[in-house]
Amino acid sequence: MLVAFRYLLREELRFRKLLPWLVLSFFAFLFALNWNRFAPEATAVDKYVNVINLLIFRLLPLSAAIYSTMIIAQEVEQKTIVYLLTRPIPRWQLIIGRWAATATTVVVIAGLGLVAAHLGSKGGMSFILRDLLALALGAAAYTSLFMFITLLFNRALIICVLFAFGWESSVPNLPTGLQGLSVLSHMQAIAKHPDGVQSGGQVLDLIAGLLGKTDMNPLTSGFGLLVFSVVMVGLSAYWFSTHEFIPREDSE
Amino acid sequence: MSNSPIADLSYRHYDGPLTGVSKRWWSIAKMTMQVATKRRGFWGWSLFSAWWFFILLAIFWFADNVLGNITGQASGANLFLKQIVWKDQFLHGYSFSQLILMIITLMIGVGSIANDNRANALLVYLSKPCSRFDYVFGKWLGIFILISLVSFVPMMIFWLYGFMSFQQYGFWSSAPWLPIKLAAMSMCSGALHASVGLAISSMFNQGRLAGATYAGIYFISNIFTKVVGGFYVFSVRRTGQTGSVLKQFFYASIDGIQIGLSKVFLGTEGSLILPFMAPPPRNGRQLTTAEIIVGSPSAAWILPVFLVVVVGGFAIAYSRIKAVEVVG
Amino acid sequence: MIQITNASRWYGQIIGVNDITCEIGPGITALLGMNGAGKSTLMRLITGQMNPTTGSVKVFGEEPFDNPNVFRKLGYCPEIDNFYEYMNGVEFVTYMAEMAGYSRSEAKKRALEKIEMVGMADRVKKPIKGYSKGMRQRIKLAQAMVHDPEIILLDEPLNGLDPVGRHEFLSVLGHLSEMGKTIIVSSHILYEVEQMTRSILLLHRGRLLATGDLRVIRDLIDKYPHKVRIETPKPREVAGKLTQLSGVVSAKVDDRNEVINLEVNNPNEFYEVLSRLVLEDGLPILSFTSPDNNLESVFQYLVEG
Numbered sequence: 001m002l003v004a005f006r007y008l009l010r011e012e013l014r015f016r017k018l019l020p021w022l023v024l025s026f027f028a029f030l031f032a033l034n035w036n037r038f039a040p041e042a043t044a045v046d047k048y049v050n051v052i053n054l055l056i057f058r059l060l061p062l063s064a065a066i067y068s069t070m071i072i073a074q075e076v077e078q079k080t081i082v083y084l085l086t087r088p089i090p091r092w093q094l095i096i097g098r099w100a101a102t103a104t105t106v107v108v109i110a111g112l113g114l115v116a117a118h119l120g121s122k123g124g125m126s127f128i129l130r131d132l133l134a135l136a137l138g139a140a141a142y143t144s145l146f147m148f149i150t151l152l153f154n155r156a157l158i159i160c161v162l163f164a165f166g167w168e169s170s171v172p173n174l175p176t177g178l179q180g181l182s183v184l185s186h187m188q189a190i191a192k193h194p195d196g197v198q199s200g201g202q203v204l205d206l207i208a209g210l211l212g213k214t215d216m217n218p219l220t221s222g223f224g225l226l227v228f229s230v231v232m233v234g235l236s237a238y239w240f241s242t243h244e245f246i247p248r249e250d251s252e
Numbered sequence: 253m254s255n256s257p258i259a260d261l262s263y264r265h266y267d268g269p270l271t272g273v274s275k276r277w278w279s280i281a282k283m284t285m286q287v288a289t290k291r292r293g294f295w296g297w298s299l300f301s302a303w304w305f306f307i308l309l310a311i312f313w314f315a316d317n318v319l320g321n322i323t324g325q326a327s328g329a330n331l332f333l334k335q336i337v338w339k340d341q342f343l344h345g346y347s348f349s350q351l352i353l354m355i356i357t358l359m360i361g362v363g364s365i366a367n368d369n370r371a372n373a374l375l376v377y378l379s380k381p382c383s384r385f386d387y388v389f390g391k392w393l394g395i396f397i398l399i400s401l402v403s404f405v406p407m408m409i410f411w412l413y414g415f416m417s418f419q420q421y422g423f424w425s426s427a428p429w430l431p432i433k434l435a436a437m438s439m440c441s442g443a444l445h446a447s448v449g450l451a452i453s454s455m456f457n458q459g460r461l462a463g464a465t466y467a468g469i470y471f472i473s474n475i476f477t478k479v480v481g482g483f484y485v486f487s488v489r490r491t492g493q494t495g496s497v498l499k500q501f502f503y504a505s506i507d508g509i510q511i512g513l514s515k516v517f518l519g520t521e522g523s524l525i526l527p528f529m530a531p532p533p534r535n536g537r538q539l540t541t542a543e544i545i546v547g548s549p550s551a552a553w554i555l556p557v558f559l560v561v562v563v564g565g566f567a568i569a570y571s572r573i574k575a576v577e578v579v580g
Numbered sequence: 581m582i583q584i585t586n587a588s589r590w591y592g593q594i595i596g597v598n599d600i601t602c603e604i605g606p607g608i609t610a611l612l613g614m615n616g617a618g619k620s621t622l623m624r625l626i627t628g629q630m631n632p633t634t635g636s637v638k639v640f641g642e643e644p645f646d647n648p649n650v651f652r653k654l655g656y657c658p659e660i661d662n663f664y665e666y667m668n669g670v671e672f673v674t675y676m677a678e679m680a681g682y683s684r685s686e687a688k689k690r691a692l693e694k695i696e697m698v699g700m701a702d703r704v705k706k707p708i709k710g711y712s713k714g715m716r717q718r719i720k721l722a723q724a725m726v727h728d729p730e731i732i733l734l735d736e737p738l739n740g741l742d743p744v745g746r747h748e749f750l751s752v753l754g755h756l757s758e759m760g761k762t763i764i765v766s767s768h769i770l771y772e773v774e775q776m777t778r779s780i781l782l783l784h785r786g787r788l789l790a791t792g793d794l795r796v797i798r799d800l801i802d803k804y805p806h807k808v809r810i811e812t813p814k815p816r817e818v819a820g821k822l823t824q825l826s827g828v829v830s831a832k833v834d835d836r837n838e839v840i841n842l843e844v845n846n847p848n849e850f851y852e853v854l855s856r857l858v859l860e861d862g863l864p865i866l867s868f869t870s871p872d873n874n875l876e877s878v879f880q881y882l883v884e885g
Contacts, residue, residue: 003675003678003679004679007675007678011664011666014666020468024472027476031479038483038486038487038498039483039486054475054479055475055476055479058475059472059475062467062468062471062472065464065467066464066467066468069460069464073460074458074460077458077459077460078458078662079658079660079662080662080663080664082627082629082656082658082660083658083676083679083723084679085628085629086627086628086629086651086654086655086656087651087676087679087680088648088649088650088651088652088679088680088681088727089648089651089679089681090646090648091646155293155359157358157460157463157464157467158355158358158359158463158467161467161471162355164471165351165471165474166351207475207478207479207482241646244629244630244631245629246624246629246630247660
């Protein structure tokens with residue numbers, strides 16, 4: 001399992017693959033740095049929290065969607081799955097090792113954004129660890145869900161992207177108690193950012209998924225995301241161990 | 253072509269006589285469209301792209317027939333219909349279809365060159381009497397036609413409904429050139445998605461990676477420009493100035509370019525979705541539409557941006573096409 | 581080592597392999613068939629990438645699907661040319677060895693050994709994306725052997741190799757066979773297979789058409805007379821004598837008057853009589869060959885007959 005983890009992590013953290021995320025982190029840094037130009041009254045904490053909510057939390061599902069396809073779907077598409085499936089390593093170990101690598105990569109990427117937001121705003125000192133925890137649990141939830149989707153569907157990326165930007169953009173803003181069905185809402189609950197810092201008003205709240213804000217318990221949310229991740233990883237491991245993964249055009 | 257008695261079986265570019273100029277790229281365009289239209293997903297998403305027009309049809313039919321009968325209003329006296337700015341309804345429907353147009357492009361266009369790269373089909377194409385331009389233009393045209401039609405057909409159906417039903421509410425008289433403007437908007441969508449999609453596709457030999465990159469660019473640019481939009485309306489509320497450069501940058505995304513252009517074509521600043529949706533009061537003051545919605549961009553900004561992206565995307569795809577065997 | 585019992589595999593309404601029963605033991609066995617015959621499907625069933633729809637496939641008495649016990653003793657060299665292109669050859673083979681359970685240092689040591697064995701030692705530090713097809717085939721073979729498996733399956737292994745590469749590849753296979761390994765080679769190029777082995781499994785449209793030694797199979801095909809080509813300075817005289825033999829069906833002297841082409845029903849009996857005629861009656865014969873005692877003929881008889 002460790003070998004599967006190590007090699008995929010090494011592939012995912014190659015500089016070429018990280019470069020777009022480094023650029024985006026730099027943008028986050030610039031946003032935080034220049035926030036006061038547009039919202040002069042915003043404090044350092046306001047700036048940090050806004051950049052985290054608007055950019056880092058929102059980009060997490062996108063990076064999770066892209067990287068989750070590397071767990072199995074990429075191997076099937078580039079046909080290298082055959083090398084992995086004919087090795088003396090049980091399939092469940094293979095997929096869990098690779099999922100762990102992907103979740104780690106997504107956390108690393110999000111961590112870069114956190115650091116950038118803090119450096120740009122100088123306001124993240126008292127939030128950064130909690131945010132990191134929220135991002136780690138969010139990354140685990142998103143990657144496990146998307147991994148399962150990639151095992152089930154051929155065009156999984158479209159579904160993952162729709163979830164990331166359709167579901168996750170609308171459900172957290174609903175005025176009812178449906179926020180529990182959104183990973184983003186749980187992440188916001190865990191991060192527990194102070195109220196009243198959304199200096200951008202309702203438009204930015206809408207983007208950040210904060211319009212339907214309810215008082216979710218951080219502990220319950222954290223536990224919920226953890227259980228959800230374990231269930232999705234378990235389902236994926238079961239599915240991967242019992243189904244065939246053969247590049248289609250090769251079938252005779 | 254070489255006159256050597258030994259056949260040249262290498263996969264180099266065909267350099268023999270080229271005949272039937274139009275047919276070469278048209279064959280590729282037709283093939284691109286045939287492959288796309290064989291997918292059930294294409295039809296499903298195409299239908300779904302018109303979702304807002306379906307809602308509008310239902311609302312206007314209800315307002316015209318049911319509400320009109322209940323309140324006993326005479327034809328042309330329906331207060332709800334009187335308030336409708338017709339061209340804005342097309343803008344809303346068009347804006348709401350943007351995500352779906354991106355998904356359709358993801359499905360039919362973004363993988364097209366990448367998958368040809370992977371399957372070494374490029375070698376086959378380019379060893380035929382077919383130039384690089386024919387290949388890229390054929391692909392581009394196939395995507396352009398499909399996306400344009402997916403965007404245009406629902407708008408025209410809605411236009412026909414409006415033309416036949418709401419003449420008395422100024423449907424025709426307020427915007428007589430609307431069909432032409434709608435066609436231009438649809439073609440802009442087709443051109444933009446075709447160029448960006450092909451440019452990205454040409455950089456990869458895996459459709460999955462090309463798709464991920466396209467979706468990434470679409471959503472990331474969307475998020476960043478939406479945040480810029482938030483800053484813009486915030487600054488309008490604070491300063492009352494609507495000429496900020498932020499307004500132009502709000503349209504610097506794939507969606508934004510299309511919506512910005514459509515505002516320019518339609519000559520509208522945009523409006524709230526329906527007339528009964530009044531802007532919410534803030535700090536005891538009723539906000540104006542300009543304090544909620546980012547207005548139309550400057551044509552001198554959005555048109556060059558559009559052209560640069562379309563021509564640039566095509567040029568990238570053209571320059572990346574090479575008849576090189578992909579071994580991996 | 582490998583037991584296949586009434587195995588069938590369907591892809592929706594298309595059949596991949598149909599009711600195949602056979603056993604494969606040590607030595608080189610060729611899996612033959614035209615494109616679409618079911619070779620790759622059978623390979624995938626044996627390598628546990630897929631399950632049979634009906635019947636069973638057992639390797640070392642166990643079902644191979646998701647079975648590490650089987651994969652410890654099985655190496656697979658697939659037909660595909662795909663790799664982790666950013667790695668170099670050593671990294672890739674080391675990765676595969678680590679996946680087989682070896683420590684990092686042991687894996688690397690083994691990788692270097694096997695890479696040397698397939699004749700790639702001097703070029704292996706370059707990224708795989710720059711490899712030629714021949715180099716890729718060698719690296720694939722190295723990864724299949726890296727954990728010293730008992731069974732090695734090679735799917736179209738000679739594709740893309742130049743004549744020198746083919747020769748080297750065949751000697752590696754011969755060496756492995758001598759070590760007592762079970763080697764299954766799929767191919768549709770009969771000439772290649774003939775150079776490796778005479779033990780074949782012949783598939784056609786998903787069915788197992790013939791299995792066993794090539795000569796035995798040929799002998800069993802009674803429907804077609806065997807062709808014998810005899811070179812002689814006196815063709816008409818020799819032909820006259822040979823046509824009197826009971827098993828000879830026809831004789832034709834070629835235009836150059838130097839060669840007789842015979843068709844005989846019982847070749848073993850015919851060869852016995854022929855040698856007696858040469859030794860005792862001094863029949864003037866320079867050479868004789870059996871042009872259809874090769875794989876291509878057998879294949880044609882079985883598939884097209």
